[in-house]
Amino acid sequence: MTSVLLSPLRSIGAAVRQLPLRAVALVGLVLLAYNYSLLSLARGLSLQTPLAYVALVPVIALVLGYVRLRTEAPGLAIHDRQVDWIIGFALLGLTAAILFLAPTPTSSSFWLQRIDLLTLPLFVAGLIALLFGVRRLWALKAPLAFLLLAWPIPFTLFLSQTAGPFANITANIVGAFTRLVPIARQGVHQTDLFIVGSGPQAFAVSIGSACAGVNSLVGFFLLGAALLFVVRGSLVRRIAWLAVGLGLVFGLNVARILAILAVGATFGQDLALEILHPVAGMLVFTAGVLGMVALVPRFGLWFVDLGPKGSTPDGSTTNGPAADVERSNPVRRARPAFLVALALAVVLGASNAAYARYEAISAGLADARLGTFDVRRAQVPGWETQFVASFRQVRQYFGQSSTWERVMYLPTPEAEISSTKSVYVDVITTDNPSTFNAYGLEACFVFHGYHISSVVTVDVGAGVRGQVIDYTNPKVEADWSALWWEWPYTEDGKTRYERIIVFMANGPRAEYEGIEALNLGTQEARFESTDRFLVALGRAIVRSQLQTTAATR
Numbered sequence: 001m002t003s004v005l006l007s008p009l010r011s012i013g014a015a016v017r018q019l020p021l022r023a024v025a026l027v028g029l030v031l032l033a034y035n036y037s038l039l040s041l042a043r044g045l046s047l048q049t050p051l052a053y054v055a056l057v058p059v060i061a062l063v064l065g066y067v068r069l070r071t072e073a074p075g076l077a078i079h080d081r082q083v084d085w086i087i088g089f090a091l092l093g094l095t096a097a098i099l100f101l102a103p104t105p106t107s108s109s110f111w112l113q114r115i116d117l118l119t120l121p122l123f124v125a126g127l128i129a130l131l132f133g134v135r136r137l138w139a140l141k142a143p144l145a146f147l148l149l150a151w152p153i154p155f156t157l158f159l160s161q162t163a164g165p166f167a168n169i170t171a172n173i174v175g176a177f178t179r180l181v182p183i184a185r186q187g188v189h190q191t192d193l194f195i196v197g198s199g200p201q202a203f204a205v206s207i208g209s210a211c212a213g214v215n216s217l218v219g220f221f222l223l224g225a226a227l228l229f230v231v232r233g234s235l236v237r238r239i240a241w242l243a244v245g246l247g248l249v250f251g252l253n254v255a256r257i258l259a260i261l262a263v264g265a266t267f268g269q270d271l272a273l274e275i276l277h278p279v280a281g282m283l284v285f286t287a288g289v290l291g292m293v294a295l296v297p298r299f300g301l302w303f304v305d306l307g308p309k310g311s312t313p314d315g316s317t318t319n320g321p322a323a324d325v326e327r328s329n330p331v332r333r334a335r336p337a338f339l340v341a342l343a344l345a346v347v348l349g350a351s352n353a354a355y356a357r358y359e360a361i362s363a364g365l366a367d368a369r370l371g372t373f374d375v376r377r378a379q380v381p382g383w384e385t386q387f388v389a390s391f392r393q394v395r396q397y398f399g400q401s402s403t404w405e406r407v408m409y410l411p412t413p414e415a416e417i418s419s420t421k422s423v424y425v426d427v428i429t430t431d432n433p434s435t436f437n438a439y440g441l442e443a444c445f446v447f448h449g450y451h452i453s454s455v456v457t458v459d460v461g462a463g464v465r466g467q468v469i470d471y472t473n474p475k476v477e478a479d480w481s482a483l484w485w486e487w488p489y490t491e492d493g494k495t496r497y498e499r500i501i502v503f504m505a506n507g508p509r510a511e512y513e514g515i516e517a518l519n520l521g522t523q524e525a526r527f528e529s530t531d532r533f534l535v536a537l538g539r540a541i542v543r544s545q546l547q548t549t550a551a552t553r
Helices: 002-018 021-033 035-046 052-071 081-101 108-113 120-131 134-139 141-150 153-180 214-227 235-267 269-294 320-328 335-357 392-398 434-438 441-447 525-552
Strands: 193-196 203-206 383-390 403-411 423-430 451-459 465-473 478-491 494-505
Touching (some): 021 035, 021 335, 052 141, 052 214, 081 335, 120 141, 153 193, 193 235, 214 235, 235 269, 269 392, 441 465, 451 525, 465 525, 478 525
Antiparallel strands (some): 193 203, 383 403, 451 465, 478 494
């Protein structure tokens, strides 16, 4: 009876002994040290942003490392632990130095540069050197290089220059098709806008960077680049396969846009935008990836053999779980190195977890004390409001329950502070605060290629921290200035979140009255008066909201 009960335990123990425990420990150390950084990456998978697929990079790099170890011929059992310790400590020390000396997470530049993700390959490389040795580190140089793609800055810089032209190309192709098949009408001055239907049932579809297929191209580039490591054949053939795949994904995305327009023209807006649009992108992307995987042999390429092979120095073959463990653990004793790495991972993990306090939506927004800011009814003394529009496309970025409304503010002669230029106020609401992290204003402006002239953090009252951004749209040579902040509010007993944006065009050409001589630290002198005006108006809006909430309660 005892042997019957112990038999399953022995089986579990044998299975545990066959696990690559040292590799599992390495993954655990990385998750511990970069807990919030990796979480912020993972949250982006559910968002429609070109950087969403970057969250897959760590997982893909892990798979590539496994493939590399399975296909690598075993080397000689020569390991200099002194070299392992020197290189491992150097890489881990460099990682810690960069993270602790980098810009503080309270600054917006930190969240644009994402230095924490840049150091991820260095930290992993240091762990591999300590736990597996320098020889294994050199063997895994390709997966580590791929891990660099988790750093979003190269993608941001590239897309900031190409997303606009790419969207224009897509819009032109769709426009040429709609002139032949009249399922929609292309805008005259705004060529990326298409009007579907006519009369009261007509609605507009805008082809932005996300809808233009930039998301799918970035995603296929990441998956395709990883696949190039697990296929064999000439480099020219592999590059040709990747190029054809990018072209196929682009063509499928154009077909997706045309299908949405056709469904909208035939069955209406709800079916096209609420049902088809959210799933069509993933469907065509999956079809493109599976199609290109099936075409690998057509390009004269073949997948690597993952079966254990090779020979030991004495000529015997290596097969079976024990051989795999031996091949993946060339360093016999790693417990002291693991304890050192664990201590550093705990320190870095505590620092990394603290980043949550500094992201825009996490700083001071945990306690919802306000009601919703009703942009249509909000009043600022001496100002009149005029409702402009409500944007339904907000749902594809901020969630199905999100809203986006815009109002124009006009000063009256009784206004204490005033401007000769009109002011607009946008209010975006959502129940998913991580979407605000993904679509920050400064990152959005940089992505679209605008020139940022000044970024200043300001106090708009009641403990609310906002940000003033001055930028120039190089396409039309227009100056824009915006003050924005975020706060939570309660609605029907639930906590939701609002982003409020107060903005105006050509502020340096306006005249202002009633603004205080504040020193906000604006980096470009011609925007100083505009920034002071926006801060004064923002404080008036906050005061009005507080008074409204107090009166309601």
